[in-house]
Amino acid sequence: MNKYSELREELGFAKTKQYDDDNAILTHYLQTVEEGNYGEYKKAAKQIIKESEKFQNGSSLRLPFEFDVPFPPPNNPKFTFIDLFAGIGGIRLAFQNLGGQCVFSSEWNEYSKKTYELNFGEVPFGDITKEETKNFIPKGFDVLCAGFPCQAFSIAGKRGGFEDTRGTLFFDVAEVIKKHQPKAFFLENVKGLRSHDGGKTLATILNVLRNDLGYFVPEPEIMNAKNFGVPQNRERIFIVGFRSDLDIDSFEYPAPLEKKKTIKSILEKEEVSVKYYLSTQYLKTLIEHKARHADKGNGFGYEIIPEDGVANAVVCGGMGRERNLIYDHRLTNFIPVTKIKGDVNREGIRKMTPKEWRALQGFPKEFIIEVSDVQAYKQFGNSVAVPAIQATAKKLLECLSIML
Template identity: 70%
Template sequence: MPEIISKKEENIKKKNSIPFKSPKNPKFKFIDLFAGIGGFRLALQNLKGNCVFSSEWDKYSQQTYELNFGDKPHGDITEINEKEIPEHDFLCAGFPCQAFSIAGKKGGFEDTRGTLFFDVARIIKEKQPKVFFLENVKGLRIHDKGRTLQTILKVLRQDLEYYVPDPEIINAKDYGVPQNRERIFIVGFRKDLNVDEFQYPEPFDEQPVFEDVKEEKEVSVKYYLSTQYLTTLRNHKQRHKNKGNGFGYMIIPDDRIANAIVVGGMGRERNLVYDDRLTTFKPITHIKGVVNREGIRKMTPREWARLQGYPDNFKIEVSDVQAYKQFGNSVAVPAIQATAKAVLKKAGIL
């Protein structure tokens, strides 16, 4: 006879299954904007921070976030009233890169309206957190001929009056994960903290390789490429090579580091691996040709999670398509944590 569980017991069981709970005695409060699946939150909770607000519009990312942290992020940030956001010490945001319409203007706060950076800025202006930490793609430096970054820094430094050291390009491979992933980090300190210099954290001594994050057991045949698809990739690469281009698939040896994982395009094809442990070659998906016998496969979502520094108890219950998208969009947790720790120490919070 099946066990009968009351609604109260079911809720308790569900709550206890949440792997990443807020610390019991938090040292600071933070908000998590453009939260994705919670990379920033994971890093800051590891540093004894308590998340008091989060925002993420993608419904599948919201599902993964809630599954792991126990609360569902608020939706579209443009519809959130900054006055209703709880007080906090630390604001973090991995906002998208957008150009500003600043032709013939001063390129200040008002000129960022209509962009998602504006929503970050208006929240900083209203809530005045002690510190903030913004993350973006490396290309932000040259976006719109450098005007985008120039305007962002002007708003943060002049309009909002924060001390903002020069942004730094941080590579995830230097902070404990085997992935060549460069991102721009922008941090800021409220004026009354009297901070006038800041050093980004030194790279870690150890350099992990793909073997350190590789699946321990045989993976499903669905991750192995068909012979026809492999031929297509090889022909594509050869065509580009003949034109003098470097585009094309790549196979990452176990003793090397992965290329940056990205949402689409060649994100998976530039991170193929050798794995000769497959014992069942019968396809379980619709493929053209047969499963290759060279042991060439895509990385799994769990391997992508590990490349971003997510622990193995981080739950993945969405489709592979969504999982690749979510981890490709995510921040690299160890690089975020190392930088956030340096910021918190400099601000006298830790």
């Protein structure tokens, strides 16, 4: 147990309330107290500490608190940002790597909150659509970051403005921008946002950001992870914006790196468990499924990626794992460790492991995974390619004249 875990235990937090807003309040306060960036955390956090069993006897909490987690808040941060729809913290990691301090995070999924806390020592707040959650966002942060879900707007016969986005999660992002007026924002979404609802969704988003909120927003860019140091063909749309009073009127997205990586660079160095190898029955099912679609002229089905190839985009469900199978002939023990139909295949065909998906998304090996494989695949599939985010964040910060 590390120091942070000990503190959590001493404060009397039961497992049943491990990821509630009391924990979010306390961990946010402990992360921001030294820099004085706390918003509504201070009063609430002190009340939580006061009521805890540990401090009933008059003991005091030593501040600032030192987090012994893989990615603690930076000393002497160069800028501040908030992390909405945070997932497991891929966007946070990119901005934190550049010297930023996250002063607020929000994520509703309990499993993602667990992974986030293990790595950053912070429990994200819950539902960002709730006013009580928004009220904890501190004033004066520099950059808003959000990987918000894609939703259609009801804009028939309307101009597609701020009010037309009510009831969608983008509205909550826009509302926070409107209230807090950060210097800049970084938004990430699926490539399909560009064509979603016949292009109306993106048009509405840009109209709100540019005309209703008054930000300079260059044309969004489709960025591919494979161009920024990870062997994954993952295209996502990035949208950046700058507050009008900063007089920023141009922005260039980062150019692709010349050197591309291949699958071989991210594979585990040692033999992996037999549980990742396909059974003969499952492999037969995949082959038949692909053949049926091929007869219909479709390209659906499993795919085996060569070592010198690039992975398909990792996703949280469906054929995500089966579209990224590999050959690995290092297996020495073919005795199944899970219930399977048939035997373990002898062709060396296996799924990539969660650690390999972690590498495909550009997370460092220090990033802790303590959830089940099912949750790990889901979390990394739903996350972001960190190097692509970081390259874009660097360009954004340069526009703000933040020394890196």
